[in-house]
Amino acid sequence: MAKIIWTRTDEAPLLATYSFKPIVEAFASNAGIDVETRDISLAGRIIAQFPERLNDNQKLDDALAGLGDLAKTPEANIIKLPNISASLVQLKAAIAELQAAGYDVPDYPDNPTTDEEKDIASRYSKVTGSAVNPVLREGNSDRRAPQAVKNFAKKHPHSMGAWSKDSKTAVATMDDNDFRHNEKSVIFDSADTLKIQLVAADGTTQVLKDDLKVLEGEVLDATFMSAKALDAFLLEQVAKAKEQGVLFSTHLKATMMKVSDPILFGHVVRAFFKDVFDKYGEELLAAGLNGENGLGAIYAGLEKLDNGAEIKAAFDQALQDGPDLAMVNSSKGITNLHVPSDVIVDASMPAMIRTSGHMWNADDQEQDTLAVIPDSSYAGVYQTVIEDCQANGAYDPTTMGTVPNVGLMAQKAEEYGSHDKTFKVANDGTMQVVDSSGNVVLEHEVEEGDIWRAVQTKDAPIRDWVKLAVNRARLSGMKTIFWLDPERAHDRNISDLVQKYLGDHDTEGLDISILSPVEATQVTIDRIRKGEDTISVTGNVLRDYNTDLFPILELGTSAKMLSVVPLMAGGGLFETGAGGSAPKHVQQVQAENHLRWDSLGEYLALAESFRHEQNNNDNAQAGVLADTLDRATETLLNEGKSPSRKVGEIDDRGSHFYLAKYWAEELAAQTEDASLAETFKPVAEVLGAGEEQIAQELLDVQGSAADLGGYYLPSEEKLNEVMRPSATFNKVIDELKK
Structure with a gap:
């Protein structure tokens, strides 16, 4: 079977994967295409670095290295979703979560001195910042707005x-x-x-x-x-x-430029709070509170200092006396200088x-x-x-x-x-x-x-x-x-x-x-x-x-944006847009069970991936999947079935259902491939007849907290439960898969 590699990444794109990928697998299987997953999430990258410390059930292959090798071959057909370009703050949070889940991964050594600590720091350097993209990008970038998306923006500015x-x-x-x-x-x-x-x-x-x-x-x-x-x-x-x-x-770009820009960020924090650092700098620097991890990390670290309350008051006074500071979240008091990865x-x-x-x-x-x-x-x-x-x-x-x-x-x-x-x-x-x-x-x-x-x-x-x-x-x-x-x-x-x-x-x-x-x-x-x-x-x-x-x-x-990377060896890498991994979207799911992530980038990348399969392996059915998917995507936009930001309205899971419905209808109506039309005609009929019930099942779960079983390493079982809440829809998709 032909093979498309779908990357398992982080945060909102990861949640969306558990809803959308079963649909992709089902449709693709009817054109002789297998869709496989490779885990390049931050947690997966960390786990892969320390096999000798983990039991057999915990170990993961270094999927990123494997995909890097694949990208250098003509066979590569990789769909790459956004991942965390991990800052040191995010890395440490992921390490703590893995440790709490029973993974014996080491703490990150801030100031490595021994050979062991230097080895650990070296391994962690392979998973932070822009660790993923350079490995996979064995080709140059072609990014553009698809005509359907541009047309929609003009009609609905x-x-x-x-x-x-x-x-x-x-x-x-x-x-x-x-x-x-x-x-x-x-x-x-x-x-x-x-x-x-x-x-x-x-x-x-x-x-x-x-x-x-x-x-x-x-x-x-x-x-x-x-x-x-x-x-x-x-x-x-x-x-x-x-x-x-x-x-x-x-x-700045403290996530990608993970050596230079955190240092620059520290300089900015120290300049903004110059008077505080002039007075308390010796104590702050001795405690590692140099601003490179942001004002939020300083505030957290002050709790451990004997005169932390006094220094905190000095920071608060400096905020009042200095220029107005841009805010990331005014209601929570999170400033532009709180977290490097926020700006x-x-x-x-x-x-x-x-x-x-x-x-x-x-x-x-x-x-x-x-x-x-x-x-x-x-x-x-x-x-x-x-x-x-x-x-x-x-x-x-x-x-x-x-x-x-x-x-x-x-x-x-x-x-x-x-x-x-x-x-x-x-x-x-x-x-x-x-x-x-x-x-x-x-x-x-x-x-x-x-x-x-x-x-x-x-x-x-x-x-x-x-x-x-x-x-x-x-x-x-x-x-x-x-x-x-x-x-x-x-x-x-x-x-x-x-x-x-x-x-x-x-x-x-x-x-x-x-x-x-x-x-x-x-x-x-x-x-x-x-x-x-x-x-x-x-x-x-x-x-x-x-x-x-x-x-x-x-x-x-x-x-x-459509993001295509024609790989120099002849394969293809299809990135699903430059929208980041959307941590706020995950927070909304945890609080309200509503995912406002928009998988449009995935739809666009998938169509190009099918076209690559058509051109490289002479798979005409893959071309039919691509053309019908593009038409379904345009219908989705025109019918207003993109995710809403508000709980109680359509979210990404609902958008996936409508994409599947419109895609099945396009496949049933097309005349290029009779077998695909025959396969998808009853699917289109069932999804059409069940539209009201499925849409309601997807809405009914919203409004209450959702337990994902973790942030960087969520539970597989809980992700499936949260992201596939419509039994009616699941039955159709699961039966469609060959």
């Missing part, structure tokens, strides 16, 4: 806040001594093995990484953020927010732009905001959009153009987390990248506390990225822009390669150009307002940012 020309909202970013300005880049003429070392001011040398392999043609970058420059910049922004009467907020830049900035440039203050009112994004590499993109909205008002979803993205990410290209090559500098000195002959390839003069990092980009992914961009330009007919900054060393090298590799393709009649991110943003939003479409061709970080920014403005959410 989402809310867009009105902008005022008097808006004080702005982005604050560094103009020197940050990652962008300190970057150096080199392209290797031949394969080599490098080492990264710190030559301290006293002449001693510390090797930080000694087995850094590069291939011929590979691009290697190195850069650093000055801690002193960062602190000076942050203090200026705190004062500016206070002076202008706007909210202070910071926007992910690529999600939080578009949401602010969509809401009149406002965030929420402590009184639960909207307010203009100073958005602090320390590194200037891409901050200008958001500032350009903000200035455009201040001048011209909000965008109109009923008329605006679309912005698909072709993203460079294959084989860990531009892996901006670069966890194993990011270091907090221990001593003043010189950070160096040295080749196997002892030659210094790249170096920076650094000071203690600076953040230094290196990033690799292989040649084959760059060639594939250019090819994919040309293919999308030709297929779509859209204007296509490579977003590359001539002021960045890396982008200058990539730009030279892009121009070289464009020569390998027929670009006659295509509108392809290279612009800086700020210029590209302005051209793109000018075209958006005219209803014109523009492909953004970007590196890895901008891929992430743009595939949230533009879809949130166009569609109201990034979860409705």
Whole structure:
């Protein structure tokens, strides 16, 4: 049988899987396709790292590594749902839950000193942050809004806040001594093995990484953020927010950039509460309360200090005396600085732009905001959009153009987390990248506390990225822009390669150009307002940012994007949107048994997965499944059967039922495959006749708490019970599966 791999991930997508995957299995089995599960959840990744500590019933294979191997083969057909890009806070919570469930996984060592602790820390480093995506992404990214989704957004526009020309909202970013300005880049003429070392001011040398392999043609970058420059910049922004009467907020990516951005977040917390740290810093730092895990972790840690109440009062007073602080949850007092993973830049900035440039203050009112994004590499993109909205008002979803993205990410290209090559500098000195002959390839003069990092980009992914961009330009007919900054060393090298590799393709009649991110943003939003479409061709970080920014403005959410990764070996990876793993959705299920997660991304990815099966294995029935699923999805949207946010109304489980009903009806009515029509005609009839009863059974369970048996490792039995509450519907689906 042909095989589709469905990933078991975390939080809301995991809950949705237990409702939707049985439907997928049943429909696919009638086209000779098996749907198998691989567990790449945070809990599953942790368990797989410590087999020697677990009994046979607890052990799990390293499914992520196995999928990484599969992604390098032509047979790969993987549907990848959003997973937790685990922060340290989330990792520790998952460890505690596993330990409580009887799993003998070790505590995370904050300051590993022994060989055992260093080994444990090394294993945990493989499961946190952006651990999953680089392993699976053996191809570049093709993300776009499907026409049915775009049409629906135009007919049923989402809310867009009105902008005022008097808006004080702005982005604050560094103009020197940050990652962008300190970057150096080199392209290797031949394969080599490098080492990264710190030559301290006293002449001693510390090797930080000694087995850094590069291939011929590979691009290697190195850069650093000055801690002193960062602190000076942050203090200026705190004062500016206070002076202008706007909210202070910071926007980082502490989950993915799990070494650099938690450190940056700590600097922000310490700057905002400078007076408190000036007075109590010695005690706070000795207790590990440096702000890198957020204000919430500081408050929790203060309970263990003898003078914790006194220090807590100082923090509370600083909140009153300082600038207004943006809130994540006003009613619960959770600020922008409470939890690093609550303010992910690529999600939080578009949401602010969509809401009149406002965030929420402590009184639960909207307010203009100073958005602090320390590194200037891409901050200008958001500032350009903000200035455009201040001048011209909000965008109109009923008329605006679309912005698909072709993203460079294959084989860990531009892996901006670069966890194993990011270091907090221990001593003043010189950070160096040295080749196997002892030659210094790249170096920076650094000071203690600076953040230094290196990033690799292989040649084959760059060639594939250019090819994919040309293919999308030709297929779509859209204007296509490579977003590359001539002021960045890396982008200058990539730009030279892009121009070289464009020569390998027929670009006659295509509108392809290279612009800086700020210029590209302005051209793109000018075209958006005219209803014109523009492909953004970007590196890895901008891929992430743009595939949230533009879809949130166009569609109201990034979860409705089609995300295809044509794998370089010939297989396919189909991602189900960029909507995150939605922890708040899980909390609502636990409280009210209502899942407002929208599985539209899964529907879109599944159709493309079927098409991949059709094309690669000459399976015509898979193509029929794909076409009928697309039509069913459009009907679902037009009939208003997407999940509601409110308890007592249709949720994701109800949406799954209607998708199955419309899909069965399409299969019964199609004339391309008589056997599928014959199989699904009675299914469509039964689901149609039982619609009222099934819909009611799915609604009846709502309104009371749901026990999932765990958060990071929920109970299989309880998940099935909660997510498949309609016996009538279950009977039809279970009988359909071959």
